[in-house]
Amino acid sequence: MIRVIVVDDHPLFRFGLKTIIKNNHPDLFLAGEADCGNALFGLLADTPADIVLLDINLPDADGVEIARRLRRDYPAIKILAVSAENTAETVKAMLETGVEGFISKFDSNSDILADAIRSVAQGLEYYGKDISHIISQIYLSKKKTVQITSEFSEQEKRIIECCHEGLTGKQIADHLCIAYKTMEWHKTNIFRKMDIHSTVELVNYAVKYGIIGIEN
Secondary structure, three states: OEEEEEEOOOHHHHHHHHHHHHHHOOOEEEEEEEOOHHHHHHHHOOOOOOEEEEEOEOOOOEHHHHHHHHHHHOOOOEEEEEEOOOOHHHHHHHHHHOOOEEEEHHHOOHHHHHHHHHHHHOOOOEEOHHHHHHHHHHHHHHHHHHHHHHOOOHHHHHHHHHHHOOOOHHHHHHHHOOOHHHHHHHHHHHHHHHOOOOHHHHHHHHHHOOOOOOOO
């Protein structure tokens, strides 16, 4: 028997999940329900559970914060995130907390939910179709960033950083203690590698692909 706690601030959605768990899947047991983070941790104080079915948008705390606390205080409990907010930033943040699964409210039915719960209970990861697509995009973006960053020499990266700081060509040459013509040669190479034609494009490109940080 897999003991599940449902955490969601929408009563109708909680009712639907409870109905699915109680009526359709005898191997699943609804151990409890909560409408916010405080209610969840109050419940966990005396309610054993195997899995927390966690909505990531709650009135008193976001899912990332709750997942981190669950990891710290209840490491044996597995987390299956369920949400309608499926941006790359949200998915990435939840994955970094170490959740075992993540499914979209828009991509879920009784069978998908039950399969996700069983998979997570068995120690496997489970991601719905929508979430898997987002994870793939995150991975490809990281891979592209690494590949792009490796294309530039250390001197070129320093020139890119100077451009981001708003230095003129002469100021960059003086700052790096190189001849102005040498700086221009490096900059031409940078433009060629980026396939761009202006310093503004250079800065936008460098920030987008992680060559320089926004905080620099």
